[in-house]
Amino acid sequence: MSQIELALFLESAVRLGIPLALAAMGETITERSGVINIGLEGSIIAGALGGALGAIALEGAGLGLAFGALAGLLVALVFAVFAIGLGADQIITGTAVTIGGLGMTGAVYQVLFGANGMELSVPTLAPVTIPWLSEIPVVGSALFAQAPTAYFAYVMAPISWYVLFKTAWGLELRATGEAPVAAEAAGVRVRVVRFSATLFGGAMAGIAGAHLALAHAGAFAENMSAGKGFIAIAVVALGRWNPIIVLFAALFFGAASALQFLLQALGFDLAYQIFLSFPYILTLAALAGWVGKSQAPAALGLPWEPNR
């Protein structure tokens, strides 16, 4: 295998891993507060459409990202009103939000652009090459010649980690996810914390979606999220609910998805569909290999009602 093939593989690994990293880091914060939002897929697809529409309307890919974040946040708000506000079951609410998000974006897209979805020309988010760092042998160009959203992900990982583990707010967040009753007794407003954490997760997923539309495809397509919201939830578990490990877990999944290019370069001739299933099988194996029961927040997924 040549240097070029390796560099190509690493570049694809990072490119495919970044949207997952963004969505999974947001979901890490959400899950740490005791809420599992499997409506994340809905936030991602809304972010993709919102990002594309925002970029067209405002003629700028950067503003598109902000619109994507807003769209993702609004979808997460629907989830939060039902799952946190009304205390409805999180898994079922999340399923509804995913189905509704995929349907609604498809419907809106067709209303705006006709039944066949006229080709959109969306301003794209160009890669930014970072001087010096991008010249590091092998990994430099893979990590540091990416879309700006990638650098956002690199920066958000340590920031999220710091907020989560080193600040009072992070402590309240984790307490809410581990023992909501005790947290409430200590004066933490459990619902407010869970609402904010869920909306943050939605906004991050929205940015991930906008990245797909603006940096990857340069277009919006129905169902373009292609299950990334679900994968992000697996990545959170793989990353042990720790934002820094989650970033690496997302890159691992990206690498598993990019393995196709590498193995083909090495002369393995496997069916395309088998390559596509690799990341899922590897994630299952990795989960079985090193995620223990004690890792998940204790109150994850449990509806909670204030003690009146």
Place this chain on the structure above:
Amino acid sequence: MSGAISPKRAKETALLGLGAVTLTLGAAAVLLLLGGYDPTKAAAAMLRGSVGSWNTFVSITLVRAVPLLFAGLAVALAFRAGVWNIGAEGQLYVGAVAGVWVALTFTDLPGPFLITAALTASIVAGGVWALVPTLMKLRLGIGEVITTILMNFVGIYLAAWMVHGPLQERRGVFPQTDRIVDAARLPELISGTRLHLGFALALVLAGVLAFVLKRTRFGFHLRAVGASPAAAAAAGRIDPNRVILVTFLASGAIAGLAGGVEVTGLTYALYEDLSDGWGYTAIAVALLGGLRPGGVVVTAIFFGALQAGAGAMQRDAGIPAAWVDVVEALVILAVLGLDRIRAARAGYHRGEEAQ
């Protein structure tokens, strides 16, 4: 995660369902207006395409309801035991693969045996697909929500590989299998329509599940574990792990059967996009049916009508089929919302804390 949706008495379920459907149709009409469509035209097309005539109802609505019925029963059974099987989609696909493989391979078997063998294979395949998440849950403590979703993707790609590779039709042009022999096809249920024996099988299965849940020792254990695994273990000397194992595998097997019945009853071949997200729609079906087998029968037919009507809406009124997904989501949210409001009011009237 414990079951927050408690199954209710039939009358309560029916009232809740009707309320949710009314709310949803109102919301959908408003959304269609906002989208620039004519809701009355949409409604007319929807009704015509689903219940417009006896033949439409039987050949389109009921036929569409069959996979939703099986998958809905699979999901309802699992959820009753507090097992979050989101994996019906993948289990359905591997069931279809196994069923088609048997039907294409053992063509010397006489009809009834061949059909039985094909459906048995789909049951086994669905169960095997559920076994991986089951073991990961019971042995390693990894939540089944994540693992069943991951297994969905693997199952879908497995089916895609089969129709592009080992099981591709003889000429190797189209992404589908050869059509199965006549002997392997489920007979039609009402002559002159497309409705096949699978519908009757689903009704029988619903009856059996209702009986098991209500009248048997295992059904009692299942419901107890669903309410609280710890309490069931402490008070009833029930082994929750055993109940979860059996329920999870049975749920996967039923979802697998959904795939087997679809290929032997309707399509007669395996296609890449056989399922239109039925495994996920099944969650709405199970929920709206109050997680009761009888309720699932009613809601599966309702969703069958929605999907049948969606086709007509697209053809006659130019409304994208994606709208039906929006309606599905609204139905689930309306059920959840009404259920929570009802629970809060019930608590209030008894002078208790709302739980």
